[in-house]
Amino acid sequence: MKPRTDQNVHAIILAGGSGTRFWPLSRETCPKQMLQIVGEDTLLRQTIKRIISFVPPENIWIVTTEDLAQDLRFHIEALGSFTKGIQFIQEPFGRNTAPAIGLAAIYLNHLSPKSVMIVMPSDHAIPDPEKFLDDVRLAVQGAKGDYLVTFGIKPNRPETGYGYIKVDPSLKMELRGLYKVEGFFEKPDLETAKRYLSEGNYFWNSGIFIWKTSAILSEIAKHLPSLYRTLMEIKSLLFPPDGSNKLDRLNALIDPLRLNRVKDYYSRLESISIDYGIMEQSRNTLMIPATFQWSDLGSWSALDEIIEKDGAGNIFKGNTIDLESQNSIIFSGERLIATIGLKDMVVVDTPDATLVTPKEKAQEVRKIVEKLKQTDREEHLLHKTVERPWGSYTVLEKGNGYKIKRVVLKSRARLSLQLHRKRTEHWVVVAGIAKVTKENETYLVRTNESTYIPMNTKHRLENPEEEPLQVIEVQNGDYLEEDDIERFHDDYGRKDHRPRS
Amino acid sequence: MKPRTDQNVHAIILAGGSGTRFWPLSRETCPKQMLQIVGEDTLLRQTIKRIISFVPPENIWIVTTEDLAQDLRFHIEALGSFTKGIQFIQEPFGRNTAPAIGLAAIYLNHLSPKSVMIVMPSDHAIPDPEKFLDDVRLAVQGAKGDYLVTFGIKPNRPETGYGYIKVDPSLKMELRGLYKVEGFFEKPDLETAKRYLSEGNYFWNSGIFIWKTSAILSEIAKHLPSLYRTLMEIKSLLFPPDGSNKLDRLNALIDPLRLNRVKDYYSRLESISIDYGIMEQSRNTLMIPATFQWSDLGSWSALDEIIEKDGAGNIFKGNTIDLESQNSIIFSGERLIATIGLKDMVVVDTPDATLVTPKEKAQEVRKIVEKLKQTDREEHLLHKTVERPWGSYTVLEKGNGYKIKRVVLKSRARLSLQLHRKRTEHWVVVAGIAKVTKENETYLVRTNESTYIPMNTKHRLENPEEEPLQVIEVQNGDYLEEDDIERFHDDYGRKDHRPRS
Secondary structure: OOOOOOEEEEEEEEEEOOOOOOOOOOOOEOOOHHHOOOOOOOHHHHHHHHHHOOOHHEEEEEEEEHHHHHHHHHHOOOOOHHHHEEEEEEEEOOOOOHHHHHHHHHHHHOOOOOEEEEEEOOEOOOOHHHHHHHHHHHHHHHOOOOOOEEEEEEEOOOOOOOOOEEEEEEEOOOOOOOOEEEEEEOOOHHHHHHHHHHHHOEEEEEEEEEEHHHHHHHHHHHHHHHHHHHHHHHHHOOOOOOOOOOOOOOEEEEHHHHHHHHHHHOOOOOOOOOHHHHHOOOOOEEEEEOOOOOOOOOOOHHHHHOOOHHHHHHHEOEEEEEEHHHHHHHHOOOOOOEEEOEEEEEEEOOOOEEEEEEEHHHHHHHHHHEOOOEEEEOOOOOOOOOEEEEEEEEEEEEOOEEEEEEEEEEEOOOOOOOEOOOOEEEEEEEEEEEEEEEEEEEEEEEEOOOOOOOOOOOOOEEOOOOOOEEEEEEEEEEOOOOOOOOEEOOOOOOOOOOOOO | OOOOOOOOOEEEEOOOOOOOOOOOEOOOEEOHHHOOOOOOOOOOHHHHHHHHOOOHHEEEEEEEEEHHHHHHHHHHOOOHHHHHOOOOEEOOOOOOOOHHHHHHHHHHHHHHHOOEEEEEEOOEEOOHHHHHHHHHHHHHHOOOOEEEEEEEEEEOOOOOOOOOEEEEEEEOOOOOOOOEEEEEEEEOOOOHHHHHHOOOOEEEEEEEEEHHHHHHHHHHHHHHHHHHHHHHHHHHHHHOOOEEEEEOOOOEEEHHHHHHHHHHHHOOOOOHHHHHHOOOOOOOEEEEEOOOOOOOOHHHHHHHOOOOOOOOOEEOOOOOOEOOOEEOOEEEEOOEEEEOOEEEEEEEEEEOEEEEEHHHHHHHHHHHHHHHHHOOOOOOOOOOEEEOOEEEEEEEEEEOOOOEEEEOOOOOOOEEEEOOOEEEEEEEEEEEEEEEOOOOOEEEEEOEEEEEEOOOOEEEOOOOOOOOOEEEEEOOOOOOOOOOOEEEEEOOOOOOOOOOO
């Protein structure tokens, strides 16, 4: 392994995505970056693995929303204890990439004015981590010369879904492979895309950027002055000269008054991308033709670029049975998906929702999610199985006055000490041994035994063994939502009443 | 209501269908005739309702397989107590329509040599019962003249999926609307079908027949002599001259030796349809152009003919959300099916399996079912919800060592007094009040209470109230199949260990 870079180099992982493009596999509470769509781990965890040999954990920063931060913290901890060093930066609201990157620049620039940031989306597929790091090393060299550096992807088709970067090969910099950028161009029509492809000096915009924090802040001051002024106000709240700031473990301000002022500033920011707001305006940009394979996984149909297909051009995952389909993508879980004679179709199945669409319409799934949001439904919000730091729960059925969950506790994990005002719980242990606390009593419940938790009773469920514990929980009551919970002690530092238990 | 016909007229409802064409909604244990696909009731119950004002219940005979008979008996009882009079005839094995109709003819001919039978498939859609009965009255007149009478459907398109009947309009019989048949023709190619359509004297073969039992037996003797000989052997076993036969309540022989001989004869019969074996051969056939609307619902795409479509030509049922689909059929239940831009597609969702296919390939679903049968799977066999005479049960989850069911008991219904050798059961009542028998003890379990049934313990679950009872059952054990049951008393006369409880 090559040596890590110097301590001033940081990786900023943008992980605020809202999870609409890969619905129904992605949900608001489980966006695309938390999915294992390609490769052996989730996209976010792969992104961390990709960069961890280049920057130390404490120089990795996950930029995400307040809603997602805690879940992402639990999500990345599965990678190992080294992830404890990884830092978080919370966007109070989603305002696209320019404000998010500006906010991260403030944090890093406060640490060191010499800091360099590698900006990486958390939801791209890059199957060649070694080549990626080689290119990143080169980019860091370029960034130290105060340039804004980006990666361009050599196009292999006249794609109309990406922005393009034009370089002038005669303006090649001294460093091998760094080109002066002549311009950024928005998504073209097919005719134009074909011309770009044939001319040879146009590249796809990868959305991966490397620059000094001082350089990007100076470009923001120049091209987005209003954003710059707001960022400076936020900086004075986050990092006052008297050092009176206090940040929580996810790097948000603890003082609610100051935090609210940050939120207020942020809420008024214009939603604008770094590409449109800075890269297209700046005259100070370099591009490296990427040597690594890349896909931004913009929609279900993008899997074609990155997953190996069978002889008929199909991608099958999970429980499927097929007759003579072609060029189709069939993603299933445990339920059976049977397909006959499909052509260029996408079918995605999850326990509570299924999507069927031609590939060419796959990007319109956003409109389905919009429609769902306008109703009282939950299919855009939650999965039936919800991962928790102690394990997971799956809603098996909701009925009138009852709800049934399968609760799985990891080795030696326990839920918070809690009570419910509006429901009782029957627990039947179907695997392992449960340690149950009920007010002042503590007892074991073994496989094939059951116990009962009345309303208004402090209780805790714990797995005292190495093997996983599985409990079937039958809840009874008129109100069965997750926010009917009062916590008295939690191993994971959770205090709020959000959808977790 | 017009008066019923004379007591010698019987309706024979062919209900042996194996339920492959409408998979995944149909299953082996829930074939098409038990589905409510079109109209307000299941196809079989609609078939009974259609004829019940013309023949009395005791003149209605359901011809089906041994496997399905008991379930169909429970299925039709939902129509009311009059169905107690409806009779069953069991085919020991499926051998297509000629043997099934021959077997029915034996039963009826034994009752009266003058008997007339109206042969009706149980899985066709006929939305005009009044017109149907008018045509049936005419057909019975024709049948009394010793003719084989059938209904022809006026074609409205060059359909290649049906057989055709050719009539010579100059050979019209004296009775209004009865034509002498010139010939039966197998499913044509498109060119031929177009010619049939333009010539005007070709009709679709409806598969509905009316004749005297003596007439059909005489035609069988002539054209299928081997079948005739076997039928006579079976007749001598079923109805020996000394009157020593005893039939059970589903009209099967009680004496196992005799029953086995019937099965043995039947098993050796050639599988042949009445159309091919008799109708195409006989010179003694009349056809009535049907005045009623008709569809044989041969596949999912046939719903187009019989269900009203929206402005874009779509049929939606259940929990669906769509963007801009056209001419598609989307059948869902409680899970969400989201579709975008489909054209001429069929999507059918059930709790454990989903089918996606272009309409033009819908008939190939049979091949999917064949593939499933070759594996250890159950998706072709059972639904997750299984109807029972006392209510229903739904398998919510099967896991390693446990199974969870929601059990719903109708008003004042009860399961059999039973025990299990290999599993325990935890019951949590989530609606209603349960009366539980456990060995010599009987007690009530109310909503939000639970009880426990150990292995090898005689028990019974009963709903003593008017309102439905809902119980969540968590089974524990190494073996959790339905055949681990010993019955001591059953309100529904069930004794065997087949998949019911």
